[in-house]
Structures are given as C-alpha cells and as structure tokens.
Amino acid sequence: MTAPLIIIGTGLAGYNLAREYRKLAPEAPLQLISADGGDFYSKPMLSTALASQKSAAQLVMKPVEKMAEELRAEIWTETPVLRLDPAQRRVHTARGELAYSQLVLALGADAFAPPLAGDAAGQVLQVNDLADYARFRAALAGREQVLLLGAGLIGCEFAQDLASNGIQVTVVDPAGWPLSRLLPEAAGRYLQGRLEALGVRFCFGQSAQAVEQAAGRYAVQLADGSALQADLVLSAIGLRPRTQLAAEAGLAVARGIVVDRQLRSSDAQIYALGDCAEVAGLVLPYVQPIMQSARVLAANLAGQAPLLSYPAMPVLVKTPACPTIVCPPLTAGGEWECQALEGGLRALYRDGAGRLLGFALLGSATTERAALSAQLPAWLG
Ligand SMILES: Cc1cc2nc3c(=O)[nH]c(=O)nc-3n(C[C@H](O)[C@H](O)[C@H](O)COP(=O)(O)OP(=O)(O)OC[C@H]3O[C@@H](n4cnc5c(N)ncnc54)[C@H](O)[C@@H]3O)c2cc1C
Structure with a gap:
C-alpha cells in the first residue's frame, strides 16, 4: 500500500491544505495528525467571541469526525508527533509510528x-x-x-x-x-x-x-x-513559530521552518506552511498568506510545480471601537506621513522615491483600503 501524504496540524493551515489537496487528488491516501482535538474552528474568532457570545464549544465550525469524512482522511487527534525521521520517511507519535510519502508541517506557533x-x-x-x-x-x-x-x-x-x-x-x-x-x-x-x-x-x-x-x-x-x-x-505578548521538531530532524530553521516558494523545506519530501513556516524569508502569521500557501502547496504535492507569490495583504484589526486596517511595510528605510481626517486617520509609508510601501487606515480612512492596496508592490512577486 502507498504511504499517505501526512499533514501534521489541524489548524487553518493543515485543514485548508487538506481541502485544496483533495480537489486535485481525490483518491490519494491522506492522514492528518494533531496534538489537539482536531475540531475545525477559525482562530481569529478567539478574540471576538465574547462580543459574539460564543463559548469554546460554539466556536467549533465542524467537528473532527465530519472533517475526516469530508476530506476522506484518517485523522489522529490528541496525538503529539514526537520525532521526525526524514531518512526513513517516518513520523514517531505517542500512538505509534507512521510512514509517509510526503510530509507537511503545519504546526502553528507557541504563545510567548x-x-x-x-x-x-x-x-x-x-x-x-x-x-x-x-x-x-x-x-x-x-x-x-x-x-x-x-x-x-x-x-x-x-x-x-x-x-x-x-x-x-x-x-x-x-x-x-x-x-x-x-x-x-x-x-x-x-x-x-x-x-x-x-x-x-x-x-x-x-x-x-x-x-x-x-x-x-x-x-x-x-x-x-x-x-x-x-x-x-x-x-498576549507575541508568538514563536514551532520549529523544534524540524530542527531536531536536521531541517533548516531560522525564525521559522525555512521553506522555498514551493513551500519545500531543506528535505525534498518535507514541506511547511502557516505560522510555523518562514516562506522565502517571510514569517507572516496571518490567515491570507495561509490561504495562498495552501493552494500552491496542494498543487506541488499533486505533482505540479507552481511558485508562491504574495500580493500585499492588509490585516484587519478587530477593534470595532476604531476600525483599523494595517498593511505594514516589509522593508525599512522609508517614512510615515500621518494625516488626521474627519473621524479617522490615514498613515502612509513611502520610500525616498515617494513609492508607497505600506499604510495604516483608521476610522473613516478604512474606505481607502482597496485604492491604496492597488498601489502597493507585491510582498513576494
Ligand atoms: C486571538 C487571535 C486572533 C487572530 N486574529 C487574526 C485576524 O484577525 N486575521 C488574521 O489574518 N490572523 C489572525 N490571527 C492569526 C491566525 O489565526 C493564524 O495565523 C492561523 O490561525 C495559524 O494557523 P496554523 O494552522 O498555522 O496554526 P494553528 O492554528 O496553531 O495550528 C497548529 C496545529 O498544529 C498542531 N501541532 C502543533 N505541534 C504539534 C505536534 N508536535 N504534533 C502534532 N500536532 C501538533 C496543533 O495541535 C494544531 O492543530 C489571530 C491569532 C490569534 C491567536
């Protein structure tokens, strides 16, 4: 029997990748392993759930059994992966070891x-x-x-x-x-x-x-x-990509698990995406980069060879008292200019030649998001 594609992690990265992969490889064997309960939820909702009056149980969008059925995948839950063995293409867990054909690390990040x-x-x-x-x-x-x-x-x-x-x-x-x-x-x-x-x-x-x-x-x-x-x-003082498993297995690790624009690590059969990954030098712990990465990685796992690119991706800060959209500059060397508006504030970050590299829009200025986003250079062209 062919060894499955194994995805470690059932957060937004692991599950979105599994969904994209299934579109391209409907019959291929697929296994997910998670240290948590495996229920599908949207992590960004954790910081707005009081206002929406949702308990932890009510934040679950799909229970793990339903995810396994939809993805036609085996999902091991409450099963931390303890060790990777790239030479033998095996992962070691508390529940036993498994062989993989290809392996994806979607391990997320630890809170500091x-x-x-x-x-x-x-x-x-x-x-x-x-x-x-x-x-x-x-x-x-x-x-x-x-x-x-x-x-x-x-x-x-x-x-x-x-x-x-x-x-x-x-x-x-x-x-x-x-x-x-x-x-x-x-x-x-x-x-x-x-x-x-x-x-x-x-x-x-x-x-x-x-x-x-x-x-x-x-x-x-x-x-x-x-x-x-x-x-x-x-x-809530910050997050650190989970790199330990990869580092102990001898994979290249910097701020995150180092992967290229095909999301491939320093081992040809191991990939990474989401909060644990450093993709072409960028650590971007946000949802939109995960969605882009999941599509490109699924295609690579299915035998195509597309390269990841990122447009500039503004982040919405969920503070209704002050609607805020930030698109931080990825390079230093420019300057911020701020302008107060009626009911808001616009801050633009430009380089010495006047090119727009980032922005922050607050209150009434948030309506300018689309127009300004269109002027920004791609984060990964
Ligand atoms: C409160 C909060 C609000 C946020 N709001 C926003 C927002 O508004 N917009 C935005 O773009 N982003 C937001 N983010 C960031 C976004 O939620 C994350 O980028 C995204 O959810 C990360 O998904 P992930 O799958 O990479 O990681 P995770 O969701 O952390 O998933 C990691 C998975 O790996 C598993 N795992 C880890 N180690 C092991 C192991 N050794 N063995 C087996 N399994 C393992 C875990 O159990 C888990 O299933 C927010 C984050 C937080 C915390």
Whole structure:
C-alpha cells in the first residue's frame, strides 16, 4: 500500500491544505495528525467571541469526525508527533509510528510565555487555541478586572472584546503606544484614544515583573515598583513559530521552518506552511498568506510545480471601537506621513522615491483600503 501524504496540524493551515489537496487528488491516501482535538474552528474568532457570545464549544465550525469524512482522511487527534525521521520517511507519535510519502508541517506557533517571577506566574493565561479559550472563559466567569500583558494586535483585540462586555481592562506594554510594531505613533495614539473611550486603561513604558496571589486576586508588580490588582491576568505578548521538531530532524530553521516558494523545506519530501513556516524569508502569521500557501502547496504535492507569490495583504484589526486596517511595510528605510481626517486617520509609508510601501487606515480612512492596496508592490512577486 502507498504511504499517505501526512499533514501534521489541524489548524487553518493543515485543514485548508487538506481541502485544496483533495480537489486535485481525490483518491490519494491522506492522514492528518494533531496534538489537539482536531475540531475545525477559525482562530481569529478567539478574540471576538465574547462580543459574539460564543463559548469554546460554539466556536467549533465542524467537528473532527465530519472533517475526516469530508476530506476522506484518517485523522489522529490528541496525538503529539514526537520525532521526525526524514531518512526513513517516518513520523514517531505517542500512538505509534507512521510512514509517509510526503510530509507537511503545519504546526502553528507557541504563545510567548512572559518571564515573570512570583507565586502566581504559572496562572497567567494565554489564548492561542480552543482549549486555551475554554480555560479563559471558565476563569473569567464572575470576574470584573483583567490585566492584559501586550498591546499588540491580539492584545488590543482582547482589550476591545473584554471592555465592550463590561470588564475593566488595563493593558501593560513596554512600548509607547498600541500596535507599536505596525503603526506610527500618531496612528497608535488615535487607536489608544478610541479604546480609552470604551474604558480600556493603558500603562505604556512598563513591563510586568512578578505576579503574586493576593486574597483570590492577583497583584502584578511593574518594573517601576508599582503594582496593579486584577482578577485575572492574560498575556498576549507575541508568538514563536514551532520549529523544534524540524530542527531536531536536521531541517533548516531560522525564525521559522525555512521553506522555498514551493513551500519545500531543506528535505525534498518535507514541506511547511502557516505560522510555523518562514516562506522565502517571510514569517507572516496571518490567515491570507495561509490561504495562498495552501493552494500552491496542494498543487506541488499533486505533482505540479507552481511558485508562491504574495500580493500585499492588509490585516484587519478587530477593534470595532476604531476600525483599523494595517498593511505594514516589509522593508525599512522609508517614512510615515500621518494625516488626521474627519473621524479617522490615514498613515502612509513611502520610500525616498515617494513609492508607497505600506499604510495604516483608521476610522473613516478604512474606505481607502482597496485604492491604496492597488498601489502597493507585491510582498513576494
Ligand atoms: C486571538 C487571535 C486572533 C487572530 N486574529 C487574526 C485576524 O484577525 N486575521 C488574521 O489574518 N490572523 C489572525 N490571527 C492569526 C491566525 O489565526 C493564524 O495565523 C492561523 O490561525 C495559524 O494557523 P496554523 O494552522 O498555522 O496554526 P494553528 O492554528 O496553531 O495550528 C497548529 C496545529 O498544529 C498542531 N501541532 C502543533 N505541534 C504539534 C505536534 N508536535 N504534533 C502534532 N500536532 C501538533 C496543533 O495541535 C494544531 O492543530 C489571530 C491569532 C490569534 C491567536
């Protein structure tokens, strides 16, 4: 019997690839392996689920049994892959080992654990999958004050979602303004103002050092010696591509698992996509790049040889208090120009020759997204 194509991971990357592959190879043997429960859900909904009043169970769009049936695939769940053996073309799991014809790593990324001291450091929550979300919702029940670490994209979305549901939120970040890696200061301040109007408090230029338990609540020590109290502490300080399995198997790894424009790793039979991958030098942990990659990789696995290209792909920040669309420049060397508008702000990033390389649109300026996107150079031409 022919060894199957094995996909490790049942997130958006693994499942979208499996769907695309099935369109091209309806009968080929296909196996997925996942460390989690394998139910299909949309991860971006984790940071808007309070507003949409959905529990973790209600976020499941398709249970794993239905996915297996639709994909005509075997799916092993709750089965971490422990080791790859590229020489023998086998993967080792807690449930046994399997041979593959071709292997795809769709492993996602780990949430950074904040380096904290204190007796309650281990109780700081992170939300990076459905099981995390279920724990977060259980811990939030009946609570009023949340301290959020990180004012990046995911932190701001959780701040909005919590505040619009009546929770008092304080966000701590060592940077000077929200989304500091994606937005120039004027745009960040605009977003800050809109979130503050919703009730969110920001504590910039500060980092948490320790979390102690205090009478059923938490006391969070900040670097300047002050302390903040909260009922729950949530961390959203960034993600790190899961590269360990690949590195231990001798595959090339940099910020992510290194793959070329056919999504092929340094081993000819192993591919990677999604948050774990560094594709032609780019680590883009967003949905749109995954969809593009899934189509191109499926075609490669089915015996064609297309190359991946990326247009510029703006990201929508899910903060209804301040609709925001960012298309960050991928290269440095230019400058931001910001312009306040009636009910919004436009920030354009241009190089020395005046070429548009990125933008941020807030409030009323979001209507300019299509026109500006059309002027941007491709991210991967
Ligand atoms: C709260 C939140 C909001 C977001 N909002 C947006 C948004 O609005 N727009 C946007 O574009 N992007 C957004 N993103 C990013 C986007 O959701 C991710 O880029 C995408 O979901 C990543 O999919 P993935 O399949 O690569 O990884 P994951 O969904 O993390 O899947 C990884 C899979 O690999 C499995 N796995 C890992 N290690 C092993 C192992 N050793 N053995 C077996 N299985 C393993 C896991 O169990 C899982 O099934 C958001 C992310 C978060 C956390």
